Amino acid sequence: MAQLGVAGVVATAAPLVHAVGAEDAPAADVPRAEEVPGAVPVTLRVNGIEQRLMLEPRVTLLDALRENLQMFGTKKGCDHGQCGACTVHVNGRRVNSCLSFAVMHQMDEITTIEGLEKDGVLHPVQQGFLDHDGFQCGYCTPGQIMSGAALMKEPIGPSDDEVRAAMSGNICRCGAYSNIVAAVQQARGWPSGRPRSAPSKAG
């Protein structure tokens, strides 16, 4: 966490006070800019709740979620956009939160694994992971599920191979891949084990 520096540590204390939501967070609780050298005011809208923070511009969206908002569902794997553990939705599209600065998301709707269930009902992809045992150690799981949830709205074909390709940005070191494909296919309403589609020209 070296990149958070002094400002990140200072900023971490504040959100604990008002992590329940912006309406409970009077502006006075937010540290003033001069208290945190280099920090700037950042308002993030996470799972429908507005969160006001003071962050250095170099704080990534991933670090802001985990270290400043204490939302530990989103995981830090490689921290370089290679593993997908940090996948969240920004305005409904999946992205690697480790490769984006929080300050660049002031107007965006951010959805994390904590915001995926609705009214106590799991998202179909979450249910699919439970039904098909789509994990072992579970570390990559939030990112896998956020990817699976996002691909419902993406133009990909019906086959297992197409799901594998669409899930290729999420690495699972335990190797739960076949169950992950089954989980995503269940959520899409497709039975898993569909025959391979015609070989893609794209190779």
Add this chain to the structure above:
Amino acid sequence: MQAFQFTQAKTVEVALEPGGRFVAGGTTLVDLMKLNVETPRSLVDINLLPLDKVEAAPDGGLKVGALVRNSDLANHADVKARYAVLSEALLSGASPQLRNMATTGGNLLQRTRCYYFRDTVYACNKRRPGSGCSALDGFNRIHAVLGGSADCVATHASDMAVAMMALEATVHTKGAKGEREIALDEFYLVPGTTPDKENVLEPGELITYVTLPKLAAGTKSHYLKLRDRAQYEFALASAAVVADVSGGHVRRVRIALGGVGTKPWRSKEAEAALEGKAADERSFRRAADAAMADAKPLRDNGFKIELAKRALVRALTVTTQEA
């Protein structure tokens, strides 16, 4: 990561005020900042600029805003229908998450995946001019066989740019000296003795659009990428083909190769060898030989020469056999 000043630009004019490094998708720059390979003192967020549209160009081609995300461009109806090579190249690059972030302008400017460039422990002329090249005598399986110099053999990593090379795209820029149009073929530089200079952009010059020319009716195109795994990996060799074939003969063809050159590698030699010839395997193989005639293997990457030839032969075969 080193601290930096951050500003957000809502107009191109504000973005062009001197001093800042542009950031859009961040997929290359943020990654390299974490590695201390890139250490900008000031970043200008350009995501709010009105450059996120794909529009029809006056000449019947396509005008692509610099901020159009790779996933949006790949799935755009006009791109899929008329520029298949570009859609296929984009979808073969990176992961779905990264494609949702990465932009058209940023993709053109993405940096090499050379391990020695990405690791500040090693000498690298591209990262620190004059420090030497660790790849020449190091592990160089992923490195270039075309366009290298005694100072640098790093490959250009983009798939999109290879397709755009074959499509003869034009880069539109805006800078302190005004607007420019640069043929993509003249946009990239081979490393020579200055591998830190990768393209002809001036400091502070912003890519605003990329335009694709209208293709002749009946033109087919295809991108074939060969790599160490089926998805989410950089090319060892790739081929982009844009071909107009009639009566079993190649009337016009544009060919570019990826994964083998120090820049996205347009092969006019292969084009010249193929135009006017029969669209058959023998001609394709001759074109592939012409494309790789000047290839210079390093210790670990000699396999790329034959791999690239086969990639091109197959890409030509697939492109020309379509009804």
